Amino acid sequence: MKIDTIIGSRRFSSYWWATVILLGGIGFFVVGYSSYIHINFLSFIDSSDILFIPQGIIMVFYGTTAIFLGSYLWITIIFNIGGGYNEFNKQEKIIKIVRNGFPGKNQKISLIYRLEEIQSIKILIREGINYKREIYLNVKNKGLLPLMNVGQPLSLIELENKAIDIATFLGIKLEIIENN
Known part of the structure; x- marks a missing residue:
């Protein structure tokens, strides 16, 4: 895990x-x-x-x-809005994404996906003034789900190492999307 x-x-x-x-x-x-x-x-x-x-x-x-x-x-x-964790569990074959929201019905946002539903891990790299460096979970029929902290972006090496680590751990492919 x-x-x-x-x-x-x-x-x-x-x-x-x-x-x-x-x-x-x-x-x-x-x-x-x-x-x-x-x-x-x-x-x-x-x-x-x-x-x-x-x-x-x-x-x-x-x-x-x-x-x-x-x-x-x-x-x-x-309330630590946006805080939480990503859990990758190979034994139970699930990925759990948990985030804190505002008090009320959606105070704890919890998304659980089976490992078979995951197509790939995607890295989005967009350079320029409004640059982005993010890691996404590509879920079948659901689209892309962000897996990273919001705020200070990681360096390219840290980003790639983190994405490679997750993809290798889960045994799924890694894709890179570059928007210039």
Whole structure:
């Protein structure tokens, strides 16, 4: 049996952006609101020079939007959206793909396929500005299912070694798709 862990949204960049966006949104909201009531809530920013209409109201709007976005990002971190594992079990002849989702009906997404349903492991390589380097599981009549972490792409050597390792372990063929 082989298990690959998928990190999901609990990575340094997610923590960084969630914090920066949330704190920035709170700052914008507080300064915009301060311009409305003419009281400085933040001692290091003088909001008396800011007119509520149009600057203050725009700051309140952008601050509110950023607070919602930052909160959403923190919720994805707390629930580890996208995290999970890929289990390749040769004894039971199954492949199990498990991912975390949002709370509710689909909080735990679990896909199980028999080894006979798998056609191949595919590597997608697209170079350029919007480059991609991904490994997919090619399932008969189901299409391609991603097997990798989202985020920082692997180097070509790491990608190929990982795909070769999975294909060799399962005893199935490996295909490379190049889109330039």
